[in-house]
Amino acid sequence: EAQVTQNPRYLITVTGKKLTVTCSQNMNHEYMSWYRQDPGLGLRQIYYSMNVEVTDKGDVPEGYKVSRKEKRNFPLILESPSPNQTSLYFCASSSTGISFTGTLHFGNGTRLTVT
Amino acid sequence: AQSVTQLDSHVSVSEGTPVLLRCNYSSSYSPSLFWYVQHPNKGLQLLLKYTSAATLVKGINGFEAEFKKSETSFHLTKPSAHMSDAAEYFCVVSDGSSNTGKLIFGQGTTLQVKP
Numbered sequence: 001e002a003q004v005t006q007n008p009r010y011l012i013t014v015t016g017k018k019l020t021v022t023c024s025q026n027m028n029h030e031y032m033s034w035y036r037q038d039p040g041l042g043l044r045q046i047y048y049s050m051n052v053e054v055t056d057k058g059d060v061p062e063g064y065k066v067s068r069k070e071k072r073n074f075p076l077i078l079e080s081p082s083p084n085q086t087s088l089y090f091c092a093s094s095s096t097g098i099s100f101t102g103t104l105h106f107g108n109g110t111r112l113t114v115t
Numbered sequence: 116a117q118s119v120t121q122l123d124s125h126v127s128v129s130e131g132t133p134v135l136l137r138c139n140y141s142s143s144y145s146p147s148l149f150w151y152v153q154h155p156n157k158g159l160q161l162l163l164k165y166t167s168a169a170t171l172v173k174g175i176n177g178f179e180a181e182f183k184k185s186e187t188s189f190h191l192t193k194p195s196a197h198m199s200d201a202a203e204y205f206c207v208v209s210d211g212s213s214n215t216g217k218l219i220f221g222q223g224t225t226l227q228v229k230p
Contacts, residue, residue: 004158033218040124042205043159043220058217090158104151104218106158 002027006091006107013081014115021076021110023091029105031096032074033058034066036087037109043090049074050096081114088112117142119208121221129229134178134193136224138206141187148189149207150180153223159205165189176200201228 004025013019025032033048035058045058049068063085065077074093078085088111092104122137140146147166151159163174170182176199180191189206206221 035220040222042121042222045218045220048217059219092159103161103164104149104159106160108156108158 002105004091004093004105004107006089006110008110009108010111012113012115015082016080019078019081019112021078021089021091021112023074023076023107024072025074025093025105026072027093027095027105028071029093029095030071031094032068033092033094033104034064034074034076035090035092036060036085037090038087046076046089081112083114086112086114117146117208117217117219119206119219119221121204121206121224123224124222125225125227127227127229128196130198131195134191134196134200134226136191136204136206136226138180138189138191138221139187140189140206140208142208147209148180148182149209150174150178150189150191151205151207153203153205155202162191162204196226196228198228198230201226 007022030051034046035043037043044060046064047066049055052071055066088109090109091107094104118141120139149164150162152162153159162178163172165172165182173179178193203223203225205223208219
């Protein structure tokens with residue numbers, strides 16, 4: 001089954017303790033992206049990757065890191081989490097061409113709480 | 116710069132009546148536009164997309180949207196609401212002319228369907 005898998009689904013951590021949220025897709029998609037969803041703000045793009053070893057900042061990249069060493073995986077790293085990073089996080093992937101018209105396939109989300 | 120505004124944060128309709136969810140966009144180039152739906156505790160799912168072909172776009176579950184360049188709008192409609200349509204809906208814009216993965220999400224509209 002074609003899917004985007006995020007882990008974990010729920011995570012509670014403390015300020016400053018490094019964490020990684022994993023994202024994996026089995027559709028051989030070039031494009032992958034991370035979003036955070038906060039009430040009243042919709043989804044905001046954190047980072048995206050057009051292909052392996054190619055990543056770029058979205059609108060809210062501060063406090064986050066990503067890597068794209070393999071096509072299927074796109075982990076989100078919080079080196080020193082802070083309470084303002086408490087949010088619902090989504091990973092998404094898409095096949096894409098010259099202009100971005102692809103359908104995004106979303107994971108089921110990771111709810112992160114930083115105390 | 117791109118932006119998208121969903122004009123209603125909350126819409127309530129009765130089952131069997133029409134649905135209208137409003138979206139205005141701003142884009143320097145010819146945009147690609149999308150509507151996504153999010154059911155509770157789920158990731159987002161594509162309803163429909165406009166990518167410079169026909170201006171009236173039909174999507175899944177009886178939804179459709181019309182791209183109106185003169186009004187910079189991309190409103191989502193459905194002739195008759197069903198209880199299962201209750202969800203949050205997001206309008207999304209992409210700069211269709213450049214090879215970028217940046218997507219801008221609207222703030223979301225919660226659709227309530229009353230029996």
